[in-house]
Structures are given as C-alpha cells and as structure tokens.
Amino acid sequence: xxxxxxxxxxxxxxxxxxxxxxxxxxxxxxxxxxxxxxxxxxxxxxxxxxxxxxxxxxxxxxxxxxxxxxxxxxxxxxxxxxxxxxxxxxxxxxxxxxxxxxxxxxxxxxxxxxxxxxxxxxxxxxxxxxxxxxxxxxxxxxxxxxxxxxxxxxxxxxxxxxxxxxxxxxxxxxxxxxxxxxxxxxxxxxxxxxxxxxxxxxxxxxxxxxxxxxxxxxxxxxxxxxxxxxxxxxxxxxxxxxxxxxxxxxxxxxxxxxxxxxxxxxxxxxxxxxxxxxxxxxxxxxxxxxxxxxxxxxxxxxxxxxxxxxxxxxxxxxxxxxxxxxxxxxxxxxxxx
Numbered sequence: 001x002x003x004x005x006x007x008x009x010x011x012x013x014x015x016x017x018x019x020x021x022x023x024x025x026x027x028x029x030x031x032x033x034x035x036x037x038x039x040x041x042x043x044x045x046x047x048x049x050x051x052x053x054x055x056x057x058x059x060x061x062x063x064x065x066x067x068x069x070x071x072x073x074x075x076x077x078x079x080x081x082x083x084x085x086x087x088x089x090x091x092x093x094x095x096x097x098x099x100x101x102x103x104x105x106x107x108x109x110x111x112x113x114x115x116x117x118x119x120x121x122x123x124x125x126x127x128x129x130x131x132x133x134x135x136x137x138x139x140x141x142x143x144x145x146x147x148x149x150x151x152x153x154x155x156x157x158x159x160x161x162x163x164x165x166x167x168x169x170x171x172x173x174x175x176x177x178x179x180x181x182x183x184x185x186x187x188x189x190x191x192x193x194x195x196x197x198x199x200x201x202x203x204x205x206x207x208x209x210x211x212x213x214x215x216x217x218x219x220x221x222x223x224x225x226x227x228x229x230x231x232x233x234x235x236x237x238x239x240x241x242x243x244x245x246x247x248x249x250x251x252x253x254x255x256x257x258x259x260x261x262x263x264x265x266x267x268x269x270x271x272x273x274x275x276x277x278x279x280x281x282x283x284x285x286x287x288x289x290x291x292x293x294x295x296x297x298x299x300x301x302x303x304x305x306x307x308x309x310x311x312x313x314x315x316x317x318x319x320x321x322x323x324x325x326x327x328x329x330x331x332x333x334x335x336x337x
Contacts, residue, residue, distance in 0.1 A: 008033050014110035015316055017057060017102075019068040026058040026072060026317075036114040037106055040085045043094060043115055045078040047129050048108035049136035050311070050319050050332035051170060052256060057102050058320035066103050072316075074101045075136040076108030077129035078337070085117045093123040097137045097288070098281035109313065111336055121285065124292040133333045134308040135295055138170030141280040143291035145171070145229040145251035146178055148276040152227075152249040157183030160226025160245065161206070165189040165213065165236055166256055167199055168329040173307045174299065175229045176202045181298040187225075189213055189236075195329060202303055213239045214257065219264040223271070227251070234258030241267045241275065249274040256326075307331055 011030040018025055033042070056062030057072050065072070080092040088094070099119040101107035106114070123132055149155050155162065162179055166172045167188035179186045180203020188199045191210030199207070213236045223245040230237045231254030240250055241263055252275060267273040283291075307330030311319060315334075322328050 012111035013313060015058065015072045015313070017065045017068065017070045017072055024057070024060050024063055024065055026060065031110065033112060036112065039114040040083060040117045041080055041088050041115050041120060042082040043076070043078040043113050044081050044337065045076045045108055045111060045113055046335075046337040047077045047133040048073045048334040048336055049075045049133040049138070050316070050323060050334060051075065051136060051138050052254070052323055054102065055320040055323035058316055059324050061324050064102055070102060071106040071110050071113070072102045073108030073110070074098060075133055076101070076113060077123065077132050081112070083117070088117055088120060093129065094120045095123055095129075095132050096120055097140055098283065100281060109316065109334065109336070121288060124296060126296055130310070130333055131301070131304060134304055134331045135174065135299070136170070136331060137280050138331060139174040139295065139299075140288070140291045141253050141278065142171045142174035142229065143178060143294045144278050144280060144283065144287070145175060145253055146182070147290060147294060148251040148278050149227045149229070149249050152274055152276060154247045154249055155184070155227040158185065161185045161187050161224060163187045163189060163208070163225045163228040163240060165228070165240065166231035166254060167204065168192060168195045169231060169256070170331050171229070171231045171253060173199070173202055173330045176204050177300060177303045177307070178294065178298050179203065181300055191326070198329065202307065216262065217242055219266040220270065230254065232257040234260050235262060237261055238263035241273055244271065244273045246271045247273075249276050251276045251278050253278040253280065308333055310335060
C-alpha cells in the first residue's frame with residue numbers, strides 16, 4: 001500500500017452537525033479526505049478556536065448550520081497541503097475566519113479541510129498559529145469594532161469613557177486589551193464580579209454591572225459613554241445607546257442577550273448617536289488586513305496569553321455548553337493537529 005493511498009484513506013476526527021428529526025445534532029465522526037468538499041485548497045489544520053457561535057452550533061442552542069452534514073468551527077489555522085491555484089502553494093501557513101464556515105462551508109473542527117482559495121488569509125506576520133486562533137473571529141471582530149468607532153471619528157484616546165459589554169467574553173476581552181493599549185478609558189460591563197481583577201489586568205478602569213443595563217430603560221438617559229462595543233444586544237444595547245453622549249457611536253457585533261432591539265430613534269435624532277453594525281463573516285480582505293494590523297500593533301502578547309486557555313478537540317462538547325451559559329472567560333484555543 002503506497003503512502004499516498006494511506007494519506008487519502010486514513011480516517012481523522014471531525015465535529016459534524018447533522019439534521020436529526022428536524023433539529024441540529026453535533027457529534028464526533030471519522031472522515032477521510034474523500035468526504036471533504038471539492039474546493040481548490042487542502043489545509044492541514046493545527047488549531048481552531050471556540051467562539052459563542054460555535055457554542056450555539058455544537059450545543060444545539062442555535063441553528064447555525066444551514067446545510068447538512070456540516071463540519072463545525074468558524075476559525076482555523078494550518079498549512080496548505082495541496083492547491084489547484086497558483087496563489088497558494090504547499091507549505092503556506094494560513095488562517096480562515098468566517099466566510100460562512102460552520103454555516104454554509106465546512107469548518108475548522110477537523111484535522112483536514114478543503115477550502116475556497118478566496119477565503120484564505122496568510123498567517124499575519126508576527127503571530128503563531130496558536131496566537132492567531134487565540135485572537136480568532138472574536139478577537140478580529142473586536143478589532144473591527146475599534147476601527148468602526150475610530151472611523152466614525154467621535155472618540156479620542158484619554159477623552160471620555162468607552163464601554164465594553166460582555167466584557168469577560170472573547171470579543172470583550174480583546175476589545176478591552178486593544179482599547180486600553182491605544183489609550184482609551186475603558187469601562188467593563190460584566191455580570192461576574194469575580195472577573196474584575198482579570199479585566200482590570202487587561203486594562204479596564206471601571207465597571208458597571210450587567211444587570212444595570214439589562215432591564216428596560218428610558219429612551220434617553222444621562223449621557224456617559226463616548227463610545228461602546230456591544231456584544232449583547234436587546235435591552236443592553238438599547239440602554240447603551242440611550243446613555244451615549246452627543247455625537248458618539250456604538251459598535252454592535254453580538255446578540256448574546258437577544259436579537260431584538262427595544263429602542264427608539266431618540267438618541268439618533270436628538271444626540272446624533274450612531275449605531276455601527278459590525279459583521280465579521282463576509283468582511284473584504286482589505287478590511288481584514290486593517291484589523292490584523294491593529295492587533296499586531298496594539299494587542300499585548302502577554303495579555304493575550306493571560307486570557308487564553310488551550311483545550312483539545314475532545315473538550316468541545318463541554319466547552320460549547322459552558323460558553324453558551326456564560327461560564328467561560330477570554331479565549332479558548334482548540335488544538336487539532
């Protein structure tokens with residue numbers, strides 16, 4: 001039996017989501033290369049990461065996969081094994097964030113994956129594969145939120161306060177670290193007082209309780225936030241908008257508290273407050289490059305290590321339940337290879 005035949009037929013583990021009686025159900029399965037989609041680039045994956053969306057997909061708490069069967073995992077880092085296109089060669093180190101992975105494209109919780117060439121990004125200079133996945137979609141979404149606020153133009157380092165909701169989560173922790181490194185006065189909103197020291201070490205200067213923002217509030221409230229990064233949505237986002245200063249902006253990227261927005265137009269038309277929607281899935285490569293450049297310049301590697309936990313593929317079911325319940329903190333790297 002040739003080495004090539006062995007490579008083609010050797011089984012490997014993957015977290016696969018299937019439709020079982022109309023409901024998504026995830027579990028480990030053995031795949032071979034022949035099971036993978038017919039795309040242009042084959043990548044051997046060394047690391048992935050756990051994001052809130054991954055938790056929803058694996059736990060079945062949210063219907064993330066739109067096609068079945070589906071390999072879960074919205075992030076991956078690895079090395080090109082084979083390529084049918086000239087822009088990628090065997091040995092190239094790559095990452096993929098978003099682009100429909102775990103929804104319409106097979107994702108990163110697998111030893112190998114066949115990927116569309118346009119979805120690959122070269123591993124950014126200065127980052128290891130593990131560090132890139134410690135950042136992952138959550139971290140680069142945080143960078144996109146910071147860029148959105150700065151592009152809006154109404155925040156400045158050292159002036160006013162920048163609120164980060166869901167502060168102990170993946171987006172929140174990276175956002176706090178990057179914003180503090182850039183000189184902003186960061187206030188963290190969290191429901192866990194036990195995380196204050198951890199968040200203070202990342203750069204948070206003050207705290208508000210999650211409960212203080214979670215209940216229905218007035219359409220206009222006393223102005224406090226020059227800007228905000230919101231990962232929660234629902235009443236929390238409505239209250240943040242109502243408390244944002246004249247001309248401020250709120251970058252919204254998550255819905256951990258709900259997909260609704262029980263708010264009014266009052267902050268927008270009386271205070272010129274901007275609601276800046278931030279997507280991380282279909283972002284053009286040029287904007288991705290800006291986000292990674294920001295992270296390379298302003299993400300403290302020691303802080304990144306402090307907020308990162310490394311786990312194995314076999315840990316995914318338990319981790320998925322924990323992240324959906326809000327019982328995790330920081331970033332979780334998943335070792336694949």
